Amino acid sequence: MNIKSYLKKWKKKVDEKLIEYLPLEETYPQTLNKAMRYTVLAGGKRIRPILMITTYHLTGGRDVEKIMPVACAIEFIHSYSLIHDDLPAIDNDNYRRGLPSSHIKFGEDIAILAGDGLFSHAFYIISESNLAAIEKEKVLKVLTKALGNEGIIGGQVKDVESNCSMKDPKLLRYIHSHKTACFFSAACEIGGVLAGAEEEKLFSLRKGGLFMGMAFQIVDDLLDVKTKMKEAGRDENKLTYPSVHGIEYSRKIAGRYSELCLEYLKPIDEEGILEKIILLLLGRKN
Amino acid sequence: MNIKSYLKKWKKKVDEKLIEYLPLEETYPQTLNKAMRYTVLAGGKRIRPILMITTYHLTGGRDVEKIMPVACAIEFIHSYSLIHDDLPAIDNDNYRRGLPSSHIKFGEDIAILAGDGLFSHAFYIISESNLAAIEKEKVLKVLTKALGNEGIIGGQVKDVESNCSMKDPKLLRYIHSHKTACFFSAACEIGGVLAGAEEEKLFSLRKGGLFMGMAFQIVDDLLDVKTKMKEAGRDENKLTYPSVHGIEYSRKIAGRYSELCLEYLKPIDEEGILEKIILLLLGRKN
Structure with a gap:
């Protein structure tokens, strides 16, 4: 199994x-539809949907067509969170994936609404999918727990409230585990849920996904340090692993999280696909 | 049936x-939870949840406790849309129900996230409710259709793109039917859906709710004209029924919509409760 071709194959499928x-x-209202499409189709590795599809296969799922709406809904939710994150009032990022952010391209009003539109569209696509009602219910339970005040939004709020002078490792862990890791965890768990995996496996997926997300976010912060040497931005003031623990020790923590992740996922990951994905993600240069 | 006591009784129940x-x-993260509670609990007539509860009863529903999570989810969604509407980039309203808007009270970043949090919380509350999976599925189909690019968000986008110099009745009708009326329609339909009403009744609820929402929005615009004589605001530049059709003719259109609404709802509304609610809503002074 060549992991790069594996990722490429599934990215293509997700993109389609x-x-x-x-x-x-071209359908009405065009500006909104354009803005929704712009951010989703501006690129991205599609990691979260691919993780979901992979854990679905690894826990015995066979009907990938059936679960694609959920995989896409996960990416729509990710895109909505990026649009709102980039807004002037939050991270004030003018660029995303080398292109102007949504609010630069379409204006702040349309960007806020395009984010809302994608969020809503994610639930629409799940509701209208061919999954059984009981499957939709299970997916929504995992997903909405990860999204709300005890999940992503909770992490985002503490993120905007913090700054790099707060050398608080506990707060930092809260931010990363909520704003990033719980969505990785949900994506991994949902694959298992849709394959009908038993609770023991779901537990492993949940924990493995969580540690994967933690490691992923630290690596992201470390890559940002490199970028920040080139350009200044508001993010510089953020509470990050490098700002609290320094670069070397942050690398060590990321390594430890990825070990924990692999430990949890090992019983499921017979062919070592998840391990390869994780090692590639954590060794990434961009 | 005294309609004012009826509305008061159900408002109290919904508020609880x-x-x-x-x-x-007091739970973590406090700022987010405070901001989410602030807008929802700042008052409001709870019209949409009460309409849902009323149509549920009128179509034979008996277990009101079971459907309360959906009624509240509808109000959470309404509150999220108010928070995002009031933002400086959209309507730039500093006050809502006589209190500082969310972004004035908590800052723009927290307001955006509190809106997102309420949106997400609505789906969480539905997912975790005691409704059967098949009922949740039906509710979500109606709700997500009303919320997205072909519903509220579509209407909002055309609203921010329009201004009062565009004397375009068709565009105006699109904005009102999408940003306001389709949510009234969904609230009415969901009551019927949860009571297991047959398609013919659902159709009446959908249409009746839609015309009710149209009339409601025109009355809202007419009340705004009165308020605008006292204070200036960005809303003055908005495309509204009074700005396109003048005050007198707008009143006539609102009257016609409420007639259409009552026509559709009559077969369901044996005790005339909906009729009384509608007449009260449309004759309201604030």
Whole structure:
């Protein structure tokens, strides 16, 4: 199994489905549909949907067509969070994946609404999918727990409230585990849920996904340090692993999280696909 | 049936449940939970949840406790849309129900996130409710259709893109039917859906709710004209029924919509409760 071809194959499949499930650009209201499509289709590794598809397969799922709406919904939610994150009032990032952010391209009003639109669209796509009602219910329970005040939004709020002068490792762990890791955890768990995996496996997926997300976010922060040497931005004031623990020790923590992740996922990961994905993600240069 | 006591009784019930289903103020992260509670509990007539509860009863529903999570979810969604609407980039309203808007009270970053949090919380509360999976599925289909690019968000986008110099009745109708009326329609339909009403009744609820929402929004615009004589605001530049059709003719259109609404709802509304609610809503002074 060549992991790069594996990721490429599934990214292509996810991209095709994202295009299919997004509202058409030429339909009314065009500005909104354009803005929704712009951020989703501006690129991205599609890690979260691919993780979901992978854990689905690894826990015995066979009907990948059936679960694609959920994989895409996860990416729509990720895109919504990026649009709102980039807004002037939050991270004030003018660029995303080398392109102007949504609010630069379409204006702040449309960007806020395009984020809301993608959030809503994610639930629409799940509701309208061919999954059984009981499957939709299970997916929504995992997903909405990860998204709300005890999940992503909770992490985001503590993120905007913190700054790099707060050398508080506990707060930092809260931010990362909520704003990033719980969504990785949910993506991994949902794959298992849709395959009908038993609770023991779901527990491993949940924990493995959580540690994967933690490691991922630290690596992201470390890559940001490199970028920040080139350009200044508001993010510089953020509470990050490098700002609290320094670069070397942050690398060590990321390593420890990825070990914990692999430990949890090992019983499920017979072919070592998840291990390869994780090692690639954590060794990434961009 | 005294309609004012009826509305008061159900508003009280909804308010109690909203408090119960909102995250506690003292739990972490406090700022988010405070901001989510602030807008939801700042008042409001709870029209949409009460309409849902009323149509549930009128179509034979008997277990009101079971459906309260959905009624509250509808109010959470309404509150999220108010928070995002009031933002400086959208309507730039500093006050809501006589109190500082969310972004004035908590800052723009927290307001955006509190809106997102309420949106997400609505789906969480539905997912975790005691409704059967098949009922949740049906509710989510109606709700997500009303919320997204072909519903509220679509209407909002055309609203921010329009201004009062565009004397375009078709565009105006699109904005009102999408940003306001389709949510009234969904609230009415969901009551019927949860009571297991047959398609013919659901159709009446959908249409009746839609015309009710149209009339409601015109009355809202007419009340705004009165208020605008006292204070200036960005809303003055908005495309509204009074700005396109003048005050007198707008009143006539609102009257016509409420007639259409009553026509559709009559077969369901044996005791005339909906009729009384509508007449009260449309004759309201604030």
